[in-house]
Amino acid sequence: MSIEPSIINSILISNRGEIASRIIRTCRKMGIKSIAVFSDADRNAPFVEEADTAVYIGASPPKESYLDAAKIIATAQKMGADAIHPGYGFLSENAEFARQCAAAGIIFIGPNPEAIDNMGSKSKAKALMQAHEVPVVPGYQGADQSLEQLQQAAMDIGFPVLLKATAGGGGKGMRIVHQVEDIDTAIQAAQREAKSAFGDDELIVEKYIASGRHIEFQIFGDQHGNAIHLLERECTIQRRYQKVIEESPSPALNEVLRKEMGEAAVKAAKALDYDNAGTVEFIFDDQSQDFYFLEVNTRLQVEHPVTEAITGLDLVQMQIEVAQGMPLTIEQEEVKGKGYAIECRLYAEDAANDFLPVTGTIQRFQIPQVDGLRVDTGIRSGSEISIFYDPMIAKLIIWAASRQEAHRKMQYTLRHLLCLGTTTNQAFLLKVLENKDFQLGQYDTHFIKNKIDLEALQNDALKSAELASIAASVYGWQKRENNRQLLRSIPSGWRNSFYDYQQITFLYKEKEILVKYRYQQATFEFLLADKEEKYKVQLISATDQALQLEIDGIRHTFQFALDNGNYFIQHEQMGMIQLKEKPRFPDKGGDKLEGGYETPMPSQIVKVLVAEGQEVKSGDGLVILSSMKMENTIVAAEDGVVEAIYAEEGKNVEAGFLLLQLV
Ligand code: ADP
Ligand code: ADP
Ligand code: MG
Numbered sequence: 001m002s003i004e005p006s007i008i009n010s011i012l013i014s015n016r017g018e019i020a021s022r023i024i025r026t027c028r029k030m031g032i033k034s035i036a037v038f039s040d041a042d043r044n045a046p047f048v049e050e051a052d053t054a055v056y057i058g059a060s061p062p063k064e065s066y067l068d069a070a071k072i073i074a075t076a077q078k079m080g081a082d083a084i085h086p087g088y089g090f091l092s093e094n095a096e097f098a099r100q101c102a103a104a105g106i107i108f109i110g111p112n113p114e115a116i117d118n119m120g121s122k123s124k125a126k127a128l129m130q131a132h133e134v135p136v137v138p139g140y141q142g143a144d145q146s147l148e149q150l151q152q153a154a155m156d157i158g159f160p161v162l163l164k165a166t167a168g169g170g171g172k173g174m175r176i177v178h179q180v181e182d183i184d185t186a187i188q189a190a191q192r193e194a195k196s197a198f199g200d201d202e203l204i205v206e207k208y209i210a211s212g213r214h215i216e217f218q219i220f221g222d223q224h225g226n227a228i229h230l231l232e233r234e235c236t237i238q239r240r241y242q243k244v245i246e247e248s249p250s251p252a253l254n255e256v257l258r259k260e261m262g263e264a265a266v267k268a269a270k271a272l273d274y275d276n277a278g279t280v281e282f283i284f285d286d287q288s289q290d291f292y293f294l295e296v297n298t299r300l301q302v303e304h305p306v307t308e309a310i311t312g313l314d315l316v317q318m319q320i321e322v323a324q325g326m327p328l329t330i331e332q333e334e335v336k337g338k339g340y341a342i343e344c345r346l347y348a349e350d351a352a353n354d355f356l357p358v359t360g361t362i363q364r365f366q367i368p369q370v371d372g373l374r375v376d377t378g379i380r381s382g383s384e385i386s387i388f389y390d391p392m393i394a395k396l397i398i399w400a401a402s403r404q405e406a407h408r409k410m411q412y413t414l415r416h417l418l419c420l421g422t423t424t425n426q427a428f429l430l431k432v433l434e435n436k437d438f439q440l441g442q443y444d445t446h447f448i449k450n451k452i453d454l455e456a457l458q459n460d461a462l463k464s465a466e467l468a469s470i471a472a473s474v475y476g477w478q479k480r481e482n483n484r485q486l487l488r489s490i491p492s493g494w495r496n497s498f499y500d501y502q503q504i505t506f507l508y509k510e511k512e513i514l515v516k517y518r519y520q521q522a523t524f525e526f527l528l529a530d531k532e533e534k535y536k537v538q539l540i541s542a543t544d545q546a547l548q549l550e551i552d553g554i555r556h557t558f559q560f561a562l563d564n565g566n567y568f569i570q571h572e573q574m575g576m577i578q579l580k581e582k583p584r585f586p587d588k589g590g591d592k593l594e595g596g597y598e599t600p601m602p603s604q605i606v607k608v609l610v611a612e613g614q615e616v617k618s619g620d621g622l623v624i625l626s627s628m629k630m631e632n633t634i635v636a637a638e639d640g641v642v643e644a645i646y647a648e649e650g651k652n653v654e655a656g657f658l659l660l661q662l663v
Helices: 017-030 046-050 069-078 095-103 113-120 122-131 147-157 180-198 255-271 304-311 315-323 403-416 426-434 436-440 447-451 454-483
Strands: 010-013 033-039 053-058 083-085 161-165 174-177 203-207 212-221 227-239 242-248 277-285 291-297 340-347 364-366 373-377 392-400 418-420 502-508 511-520 523-528 534-542 546-551 554-563 566-571 575-581 596-598 603-608 621-627 630-635 640-645 658-662
Touching (some): 010 017, 017 046, 017 315, 017 373, 017 392, 033 046, 033 069, 053 069, 069 083, 069 095, 083 315, 095 113, 113 122, 147 203, 161 180, 227 304, 227 447, 242 426, 255 291, 277 315, 304 315, 304 392, 392 403, 403 426, 418 554, 418 566, 426 436, 426 454, 426 575, 454 502, 454 511, 454 523, 454 546, 454 566, 454 575, 621 658
Parallel strands (some): 010 083, 033 053
Antiparallel strands (some): 161 203, 212 227, 212 277, 227 242, 242 340, 340 392, 364 418, 373 392, 502 511, 502 575, 511 523, 523 534, 534 546, 554 566, 566 575, 596 658, 603 621, 640 658
């Protein structure tokens, strides 16, 4: 029997941001028409312009646009799309959506819906893999979910154990339990969390691999029963169980292990009749060198460019080809990894504040010229990082002949990339790259927590902030100088007494930096409060965007972006520093209200859980917030009565918004 390939001439991309742009690139290459869909927040996004056609599909909250399956399918039909590419996240792992596409005569570019279903539940997935002799983490994934049974399971496995929501994903809903005394409360809390996050309180219990590495294999299948793997990606560098840096090959594997794990991954693919791109995730025990199946992600992965870099393959093209019924054009023996690749995820997030996402407008985004650098991004200068979507700004991917060279070039990239306008993890990423253990490949999933000194990062930043304050002072001086119409010959800041110092106070986070300077004979003399040393500063050149200064004989270039009185200043060695000039007559900031609950970051108010006058106990949920894919419940810190509620469901509010008041 021959399978007639159905031909894909146009693809609707039911996603946004960098992955939409990425898919459009391959469509162009293949001569396929690309159709983007977009929400209000994405009206000005690059992917909307890049697509051959773009269709507005609704408001910014994902439920009203990128997650609205019916609207997306109707749009695909209206626009005559042959296929839908779901990207990652959103509808990509939704079997029902895949079925609806098929029913509407549209090809879903992804695996068959049964494979998605089978992997959607962690318990089903493990049972199936066990049946096919793929090693799974020792544990319990049964139907009996009684407290006694789960307790017993934990005791049989031995502590520490990991509780996971069967329906969980995205690193959410996991809990480590170290000792038997804690198991009851942990199970009950995990069940409650799972219920509220995933609508299902079923748990699995697993042995916790104390020193584990996350190593995953890219798999590919077609509709003719072929399945191969495209080597591994090392994704051990994580925070909140989510990846930030990925590389390949993994420094932990030798050829024997690679072969064994690759074969296990292909076994997993075959067990699922897998017929598109997927990823088999393993947890690798550094001590015993054992590896265990974690899950299969039934979609294109965020970090797929790492695999593309070392194999030279275009995974999106392969996805499109196999989705229209073509057999894989490459065999296992032909898959060869060449050189080394590493990806860093640049996020709008604050490493110093538990890596919480932040919003903002990217005033300037500029990529340095580095040999072997690929940047996948959904933004450009002027783009806004909104509360509605993932805070990822860009993926930086370096390919080089050796791991050392790739790391060196990545460091160079991180030092020279300009991303001004919001807090990012750029300096944090550089800190990881500079770490000796990281360079030696000796790390586990706790690396960030154990090995990256966030406090030192803070202290470095404070020192840099002082240097940045000098630059900001000169920048301001130069601006005033340019604007000055009268008295051209008298320098700005001129006082009756020529030798008087001018003073400016900058705010770096909450810290005040007092800067004094005077200008004479084309040289600034700077003093920083409480410091002895003086700095001799010469202005070499200035534009609106950059200053070149000579500070005590050494040349420095500072890049600038200004937003609402905030200075964003980038310097090759010190990274990005955000300063605010302190107003001379500060407004009296009201004292924080006692018993007041505020939003920790810009958020949408999902649900108000209490009413005015209601009594609450410490730990009770008050308000559910949603921001950048994270749901966050604000809980009462103590017993009390709700006095006033300012939170309104559905409203978007800034950080620091007073939600309600307890007495
Ligand atoms: P990948 O597994 O492809 O590397 P991630 O591990 O970052 O991607 O994320 C896994 C999935 O979870 C993706 O589909 C991604 O869109 C989604 N995701 C990423 N970050 C979050 C988050 N903070 N909360 C919920 N889901 C997330
Ligand atoms: P998700 O669906 O949220 O991605 P995973 O099962 O893939 O959940 O696990 C996410 C991360 O949690 C892994 O990358 C790993 O760091 C850690 N992890 C998962 N299971 C274990 C385990 N049994 N022991 C130790 N760490 C684990
Ligand atoms: Mg996972």
